[in-house]
Amino acid sequence: MFWSFRERIGNGQVNKALQGAVAGGFLPLAQMKSLLIILDPETLKGLDQKKLLKVIHQENAQTTVHFLCFDKTFKPTKTENGLQFDPQIISPKEVGTWLKPKADKIPKVDVFVDLTESFSIPMAYSRLMCQAKFHCGREQDWNKEYLDLMIGLKEGEGPVEWVKHWIHYMKLINNNNHAA
Numbered sequence: 001m002f003w004s005f006r007e008r009i010g011n012g013q014v015n016k017a018l019q020g021a022v023a024g025g026f027l028p029l030a031q032m033k034s035l036l037i038i039l040d041p042e043t044l045k046g047l048d049q050k051k052l053l054k055v056i057h058q059e060n061a062q063t064t065v066h067f068l069c070f071d072k073t074f075k076p077t078k079t080e081n082g083l084q085f086d087p088q089i090i091s092p093k094e095v096g097t098w099l100k101p102k103a104d105k106i107p108k109v110d111v112f113v114d115l116t117e118s119f120s121i122p123m124a125y126s127r128l129m130c131q132a133k134f135h136c137g138r139e140q141d142w143n144k145e146y147l148d149l150m151i152g153l154k155e156g157e158g159p160v161e162w163v164k165h166w167i168h169y170m171k172l173i174n175n176n177n178h179a180a
Contacts, residue, residue, distance in 0.1 A: 027110055027134045028174045029167065034064045034109040036130055038123050040116045041071035043159060052160050059167055066107045070122040090122050100125045113137055113166070114147065115159050138162060
């Protein structure tokens with residue numbers, strides 16, 4: 001009951017903050033130094049991190065990629081090369097009363113990518129707190145208000161395919177072509 005109350009108030013706070021949010025601007029791939037990708041717990045557990053990073057680093061090897069998720073139960077796992085995949089997980093203990101994450105949990109980045117499949121108040125706050133120059137993500141009805149670019153996915157496509165589409169559209173925009 002208390003969690004539901006927190007969600008209602010938190011949702012109102014996010015909507016209020018969105019009204020004052022400043023629209024971002026375009027950032028060419030070559031200038032991108034850091035990237036924040038937010039994911040749902042289910043997507044994060046099935047993520048092929050190595051493949052995703054390879055796709056991003058083919059375009060700009062200097063890009064630092066951060067992963068962020070709001071989850072209560074995620075445990076870090078080993079990747080194929082033995083490196084620890086340890087994304088930043090925001091737990092219920094790390095959010096305020098109205099589900100706003102603590103400021104030190106949100107990295108300052110150039111590009112914000114929302115690949116969540118459902119609305120989450122802590123993840124919506126993370127978009128507002130990250131101070132990115134460009135905000136993009138998966139096409140969803142609930143995130144139209146806070147993204148500069150949305151790209152839809154076909155059935156069966158995941159984060160790696162989304163990143164490939166995103167890079168394609170960023171190149172089109174960068175070359176002053178029309179993406180739509």
